[in-house]
Amino acid sequence: MAVQATMMFCKKLTYTDINKRLAIPTKILPSLPGFNRSHAVKIQLMHRTKIWSIDCTVRKQGYTKPVFSRGWRKFVVHNKLKIGDRVTIYKVQHQDGSSHYRVEVEKPAAGNHEVDETTVTRHRREQLPNAPMISMLASVPINTLVDDHVIITKPPVCRIFGTNISGEACCKIST
Known part of the structure; x- marks a missing residue:
């Protein structure tokens, strides 16, 4: 059976994304299951071989501001996500009409998740003067x-x- 994966969004994780909820772009709401006048919908998020049940919620009034809430922190802790890691969410559509969501996690190569301005300034200072390499x-x-x-x-x-x-x-x- 043929499947088609479409990237929905990619995000570099922030403090709030790690410690509370994952804010997601409003533009992907049509790609999520119907809320049917509810403010929450469950999605199945696949990472590697494990399926995670995550609640996607929107505000009841005003700007919808969708977020992954219940179940998201459990996913974060289990996968040891840190500030600066990047998540990419895909919608995987099956030929029979069913779908699920897949997440890929990319960790920074250096393992240094938080680079502050002091680090950047120090590295610039240590560079050789304008000499050819x-x-x-x-x-x-x-x-x-x-x-x-x-x-x-x-x-x-x-x-x-x-x-x-x-x-x-x-x-x-x-x-």
Whole structure:
């Protein structure tokens, strides 16, 4: 049976998303099951091989502001989600008309979920001044005496991040 997955939204998690509820875009409401004059609907959210029952609720009056509420925190705790992790929600539509929702979680590569302005400023300060990362330098001839013969060689020299490199390593970089 053919299935079709459509991305509904992608969100970088905030403090509130982790500790209370996941605020979701209003524009996806038509992709959710009908609320039928109710302010809550249950959805089945699949992550890896586990199905999570999550309540999606909207306000009773005014701006609807949809959120994943009951069941969401359990999902967060079980999957060790942190501020800065990214969730992507898909609607998976089956050929028979049924559907479910799938979530993918992406964690930052560095494992550092919270980067503050101090960290960013410190990293900028540590960068080398406006020097090119790789530059070729003029090579000076070297006279070598081997078995009464003078061999003149010009080893390539280059500079990488402010450090002179010569010989084979530089040849590999320059080619």
